[in-house]
Amino acid sequence: MKPPLTPLIEPALLIALRDGTSHGYDLADQIGEMLGIDRIDHGNLYRGLRRLEAEGIVTSQWNDDEPGRSKRTYALTEVGEALLAAWAESLRFTHERLTALLKNYERKP
Amino acid sequence: MKPPLTPLIEPALLIALRDGTSHGYDLADQIGEMLGIDRIDHGNLYRGLRRLEAEGIVTSQWNDDEPGRSKRTYALTEVGEALLAAWAESLRFTHERLTALLKNYERKP
C-alpha cells in the first residue's frame, strides 16, 4: 500500500521554487520534506526539471560561485507561476475529493 | 491541469464494494460520483477488476437473473477488506500531506 504522492511532486516543486531559486538536489530535499517521502528519485527529478524548462515553466543557469560540483539553479517563470495557481486549484479539488472519500470510508454502515 | 485522481480509483472501488455487491458498469458510476470524474474508463476498470480478482481481492459471478446484457457481479473478499483498511491508512497520510502542501501554498510569503 503505497500512498499516491508521486503526482504531487510537480506542484510541490513549483511551490518550493516560488520561495526562491534553488538547484535540483536541494529541491529534492524540500519536496521530500513537504511530501514526507524519504527518497525522491533524483534521476527523474532532473529529467522533470528539464521538461519544465522546455515548457517554459522554469529557467535555469549554471552556478559555479560556490565550491563543489557546479549547480544548476532553477527559477520559476511567470508562466510557471500561472501554472502553480492552476495546480493549486486542482489540488484543492483533489483534497476535497479525498476528504469525501475518507468520510465515506469512515462512516458506520 | 488535471487533478490527480486516477490513483484513487482502486480504493474508491473497494469502498463502493464494501457497501454491497455490484457490477462493473454500476461501480464506474459510483466511483465517478465519489471522485467527481465525469467518465471512468470502462475498459481499464474491467481489466482492473479482473486483476483484483486474480489477486483474491474480489470475487465475481455472472448474474443472468435480470433482463439485459448479463452482468458480472463483484464482491469484496476478506483479503479485500484488509486491503481497504491498508488503503485507508495510506489515504489518510496522503490527505495530511495534501493539506500541508496547500497550507504551504496559501501562506503569505
Added chain:
DNA sequence: TGACATATGTGTGAGTTACATATATCTTCT
C-alpha cells in the same frame, strides 16, 4: 586510501493510462 555526502545526469524494463474499437441487450423516439 576508502567511504560518504553533495550534485547532475542517462538507460531501461515494467507497469499504467488514454483513447479507440467490438459486441450484446434493451428502451425510446420518429
Added chain:
DNA sequence: AGAAGATATATGTAACTCACACATATGTCA
C-alpha cells in the same frame, strides 16, 4: 420498422510514467 442511445462487458495499443540501476564529478573526513 429503423435509428439512436443507454446499459454492460470486453480487447487492442501507443504513449507515458515510474522505479531502479548505473555513470560521473567534487569535496570532506577518518
